[in-house]
Amino acid sequence: MTRAMSCPAAMTACVAGIVIAATPAVAAEPICDKSEIRLVNSMREIAQPYHANLDKGGRLFAAWAGLKNYVLQLNQGDSDKQISLMRLLVAANPRCTVFNVEPNADLVVKPMVDAANRSGAWIVTHWAHNEGLHPFDGNDHWIAHVAVDSLEAGVAISTRLVDAMGRTGGVVALQGRLDTDPARKRFAGLQQVLQHTPGVTLLDQQTANWDRTAAFPIMQTWLTKYGGRIKGVWAANDDMALGALEALRAVGLAGKIPVVGVDGIPEAIAAVEKGEMVATVSSDAYYQGSIGLAMGTCVLTGQVPLPASWPKEHREFYLRLVVITHDNAAQYLREPQPETYVGDWQCDKLWSRSTGKAF
Amino acid sequence: MPATVGLELRSWAPLLALIVSCVGFGLAAPGFATVENLWTIADRSAIPLILAVGTTFIILQGSIDLSIEGVMAASSLTFAMCVLNNRTGLDLGLFSLVLATCAGAGLGLLTGLVTACLRVPSFMVTLGVWSASMGIAMLLSGDQPPLIKDPMLRALGLGRSLAVPNLFLVAVAVVLLGYILQSYTRFGRYSMVIGGGEDMARLLGLPVDGYKVLAFAFGGLLSGLGGALESARIGLGHVDVGAGQMFATITAVVIGGTSLGGGRGGVLQSALGTLTLAVLTNGMIFVGISPYAQKSVQGALILLAALVTTWPLRSRLRIVK
Numbered sequence: 001m002t003r004a005m006s007c008p009a010a011m012t013a014c015v016a017g018i019v020i021a022a023t024p025a026v027a028a029e030p031i032c033d034k035s036e037i038r039l040v041n042s043m044r045e046i047a048q049p050y051h052a053n054l055d056k057g058g059r060l061f062a063a064w065a066g067l068k069n070y071v072l073q074l075n076q077g078d079s080d081k082q083i084s085l086m087r088l089l090v091a092a093n094p095r096c097t098v099f100n101v102e103p104n105a106d107l108v109v110k111p112m113v114d115a116a117n118r119s120g121a122w123i124v125t126h127w128a129h130n131e132g133l134h135p136f137d138g139n140d141h142w143i144a145h146v147a148v149d150s151l152e153a154g155v156a157i158s159t160r161l162v163d164a165m166g167r168t169g170g171v172v173a174l175q176g177r178l179d180t181d182p183a184r185k186r187f188a189g190l191q192q193v194l195q196h197t198p199g200v201t202l203l204d205q206q207t208a209n210w211d212r213t214a215a216f217p218i219m220q221t222w223l224t225k226y227g228g229r230i231k232g233v234w235a236a237n238d239d240m241a242l243g244a245l246e247a248l249r250a251v252g253l254a255g256k257i258p259v260v261g262v263d264g265i266p267e268a269i270a271a272v273e274k275g276e277m278v279a280t281v282s283s284d285a286y287y288q289g290s291i292g293l294a295m296g297t298c299v300l301t302g303q304v305p306l307p308a309s310w311p312k313e314h315r316e317f318y319l320r321l322v323v324i325t326h327d328n329a330a331q332y333l334r335e336p337q338p339e340t341y342v343g344d345w346q347c348d349k350l351w352s353r354s355t356g357k358a359f
Numbered sequence: 360m361p362a363t364v365g366l367e368l369r370s371w372a373p374l375l376a377l378i379v380s381c382v383g384f385g386l387a388a389p390g391f392a393t394v395e396n397l398w399t400i401a402d403r404s405a406i407p408l409i410l411a412v413g414t415t416f417i418i419l420q421g422s423i424d425l426s427i428e429g430v431m432a433a434s435s436l437t438f439a440m441c442v443l444n445n446r447t448g449l450d451l452g453l454f455s456l457v458l459a460t461c462a463g464a465g466l467g468l469l470t471g472l473v474t475a476c477l478r479v480p481s482f483m484v485t486l487g488v489w490s491a492s493m494g495i496a497m498l499l500s501g502d503q504p505p506l507i508k509d510p511m512l513r514a515l516g517l518g519r520s521l522a523v524p525n526l527f528l529v530a531v532a533v534v535l536l537g538y539i540l541q542s543y544t545r546f547g548r549y550s551m552v553i554g555g556g557e558d559m560a561r562l563l564g565l566p567v568d569g570y571k572v573l574a575f576a577f578g579g580l581l582s583g584l585g586g587a588l589e590s591a592r593i594g595l596g597h598v599d600v601g602a603g604q605m606f607a608t609i610t611a612v613v614i615g616g617t618s619l620g621g622g623r624g625g626v627l628q629s630a631l632g633t634l635t636l637a638v639l640t641n642g643m644i645f646v647g648i649s650p651y652a653q654k655s656v657q658g659a660l661i662l663l664a665a666l667v668t669t670w671p672l673r674s675r676l677r678i679v680k
Contacts (some may be wrong), residue, residue, distance in 0.1 A: 045497070046502050049503055052502030110393070146577075178651060207653075208521065211602050212603065213599065216592065217402070220402060221396075221399055221641050221644045221645070224396045225388075225396075225644065324645060332371070
């Protein structure tokens with residue numbers, strides 16, 4: 001790889017100036033001039049709040065870092081498209097391009113990492129990837145993988161649920177699509193908590209395929225079948241939690257039976273604030289949409305050494321999740337402020353939300 | 360005569376399937392056979408019933424409608440953005456229900472015109488309309504699905520009148536309307552004729568194309584109504600409001616005894632098929648069948664129901680497609 005040696009001193013000073021407060025000793029030579037750096041957020045679509053927030057997070061970082069070249073790539077749920085969009089873009093100026101990727105499916109990670117290794121572009125991936133694949137196994141351009149521990153999410157909401165129930169009574173559980181990893185792990189989180197809470201019993205579990213409309217009639221049927229025995233409703237995502245909440249509303253029980261979900265979508269946060277839901281867990285889309293770009297920028301500007309020399313737990317780590325309850329809901333309903341994230345974007349604080357090595 | 364016996368059995372078979380499943384679940388789970396659960400099942404089947412009525416006419420004519428979920432999504436967003444909501448400043452109340460239903464009818468009309476006038480198979484046209492209307496819905500949805508704030512429409516979607524779920528009352532009205540259309544209008548009778556033999560109908564000089572357009576428009580209208588009512592129930596306009604409804608509706612229509620080849624069946628049979636499916640999904644939760652096994656159990660029961668309904672039709676010369 002050829003290094004850009006032409007970077008003017010003034011520019012270096014400027015980059016350093018932005019992060020002067022916490023700048024560590026310059027760890028490597030800059031790879032790119034700041035004006036050459038191109039930031040790419042690759043995700044499914046922006047019709048859902050989660051994805052829209054990924055994009056907002058990315059733009060927030062770009063504006064904060066003073067980088068003008070920000071590209072949004074949407075694949076509309078098409079894995080091949082996600083890969084080919086990347087390949088098209090790296091045809092030009094790959095070595096100064098950073099991809100922050102929300103993989104459409106686990107299996108797109110490998111081809112995208114391969115494309116980065118071949119072209120010299122840089123990539124950070126999120127959520128999950130196929131087993132046996134690691135950034136530290138010779139994938140020098142795969143800066144890092146930021147994994148989300150679905151078991152932790154399941155445990156977190158289940159703990160809040162049983163507490164809200166006074167650790168006694170029956171609970172019903174709405175599962176996600178049974179063949180998906182997050183569905184399995186979030187439910188395992190519930191089972192783990194129930195094992196340690198003998199007073200709470202699982203009355204029934206059904207799958208509503210992550211879907212709000214499907215959750216509604218299932219909740220209705222449970223209300224008919226179990227009636228007053230239901231003291232808590234557990235859902236593997238917020239959409240199903242909100243569907244169940246409407247079924248509770250129909251019989252005047254909204255806000256009277258605790259409901260929990262996962263994802264932290266705005267409506268769920270609003271329901272938490274109103275007291276109709278007890279808790280939801282968020283991976284913080286603003287953070288996920290920006291951290292990869294921040295890592296890449298730190299590498300390209302030479303403020304951190306090349307990823308190949310990083311310890312393993314910096315290349316592949318679990319993200320600390322944010323549990324949203326009545327106490328902190330208001331904070332997450334507001335538009336994101338850069339100040340909330342600046343601490344995470346500093347080149348020496350890139351791992352501030354890591355809970356340790358993933359997988 | 361075997362033919363007459365077949366005819367009789369055929370019309371009774373869907374009812375038989377419904378009764379058998381009710382009795383079966385009633386014996387297996389004590390809480391199943393209660394008035395409260397009757398209304399739970401009624402509420403669950405309300406929107407599928409509305410969809411099934413529209414689809415029946417299309418299938419009776421020998422066409423197919425794969426656009427249900429897309430049309431529901433488009434009408435759901437139209438509805439949610441016209442009522443009092445958190446995205447637009449509009450507050451059109453009940454009129455937005457009319458608008459959303461008309462949007463559905465418009466999409467159905469488009470399908471009908473392309474199918475009948477441009478002679479594109481309905482399978483392909485409705486697939487295209489599904490995708491296009493899904494796209495419209497996504498555009499309307501933007502990054503934040505609109506939340507419905509109109510208390511009157513929320514009450515329509517969630518509430519009950521004299522213990523009966525409101526939406527079920529709407530569904531019963533739609534089924535009656537469908538039955539009247541089928542039995543007492545030219546549209547209904549000719550739909551049967553067109554499905555039985557389109558070439559024959561054309562030779563007889565029937566305005567086949569017109570009735571085809573009408574059937575798709577009516578189907579779109581009811582998909583639109585279904586999408587809007589589902590939104591009123593869950594409280595927001597959502598692109599996935601019809602998720603899974605297309606296959607469920609076609610399944611319900613077919614196990615009710617309406618032949619996919621066209622020309623045989625009717626609205627009441629489709630209603631029975633829909634109720635049977637609702638009883639199956641409700642009953643499986645009551646009996647406590649593991650969700651891991653439910654899909655296969657449901658599939659097996661649907662096959663069984665289809666077998667029961669089509670058993671009398673196994674004549675030597677009948678063509679099965």
